[in-house]
Amino acid sequence: MSGYLARIGGDVRRDAPEPTRGFAEALAAGPSVTVVAEVKRSSPSQGAIAPEADIAATAVRYETGGAACMSVLCAERDFGGSLDHLREARAAVSIPAIAKDFTVFPEQVAAQRLAGADAILVILAMVSDDEARRLMQTAALLGMDALVETHSREEIERAVGIGARVVGVNARDLETLEVDRDRQLGLLSSLPRDVIRVAESGIAAREDVEMARDAGADAVLVGTALMRDPLLLAELVGVPRG
Numbered sequence: 001m002s003g004y005l006a007r008i009g010g011d012v013r014r015d016a017p018e019p020t021r022g023f024a025e026a027l028a029a030g031p032s033v034t035v036v037a038e039v040k041r042s043s044p045s046q047g048a049i050a051p052e053a054d055i056a057a058t059a060v061r062y063e064t065g066g067a068a069c070m071s072v073l074c075a076e077r078d079f080g081g082s083l084d085h086l087r088e089a090r091a092a093v094s095i096p097a098i099a100k101d102f103t104v105f106p107e108q109v110a111a112q113r114l115a116g117a118d119a120i121l122v123i124l125a126m127v128s129d130d131e132a133r134r135l136m137q138t139a140a141l142l143g144m145d146a147l148v149e150t151h152s153r154e155e156i157e158r159a160v161g162i163g164a165r166v167v168g169v170n171a172r173d174l175e176t177l178e179v180d181r182d183r184q185l186g187l188l189s190s191l192p193r194d195v196i197r198v199a200e201s202g203i204a205a206r207e208d209v210e211m212a213r214d215a216g217a218d219a220v221l222v223g224t225a226l227m228r229d230p231l232l233l234a235e236l237v238g239v240p241r242g
Contacts, residue, residue: 021096023119034068038223059089066237074101083115090116119145171202188215
């Protein structure tokens with residue numbers, strides 16, 4: 001480990017909040033496909049979703065509704081998120097939280113940890129393999145997990161090659177913002193069984209969870225649909241694992 005990363009680790013461990021809560025462990029636990037419920041007020045594809053949503057109340061609703069983890073938007077541009085939202089959400093509940101942001105620098109990982117994040121998001125479309133490894137190393141140094149997000153077969157191969165433990169397949173194309181569930185399901189089915197597989201985006205009904213499960217998903221990440229219809233969570237939780 002480089003002296004640079006060791007220094008970041010020392011600084012964060014000195015000022016860090018409570019220990020991390022085990023994001024990856026929570027994803028894989030239990031007899032049902034786990035739900036990662038997302039806290040977000042807006043998005044580039046949908047615009048304003050719930051711009052006045054109470055962050056802490058939303059997190060509490062997710063935990064009491066059976067979500068295993070939560071994802072909290074920290075990106076300000078187009079999403080209306082912030083690290084303060086992460087702090088508010090995590091302080092209100094006991095389930096693990098992933099910081100949802102465009103993370104490319106180790107310093108961002110450190111800031112997310114200080115805000116309470118238990119895991120980071122690594123979007124392979126935005127970073128090289130070396131950069132992804134550096135982010136994962138920083139996260140591991142700070143006791144955090146990393147969800148490595150993919151959109152193509154090439155990125156699946158990259159994720160496996162860099163030793164990702166948790167791999168997400170996003171159904172939404174980053175350029176067109178269109179959702180392609182068939183592509184997502186095909187990519188999920190190609191992932192090795194020794195990684196934790198997460199279906200991201202395109203989940204709006206119990207049938208979608210069942211289809212993701214049948215393709216090999218251990219967990220689903222749901223944002224817009226839950227922010228629009230909080231009662232939907234009861235429909236999504238409890239789908240038996242394959």
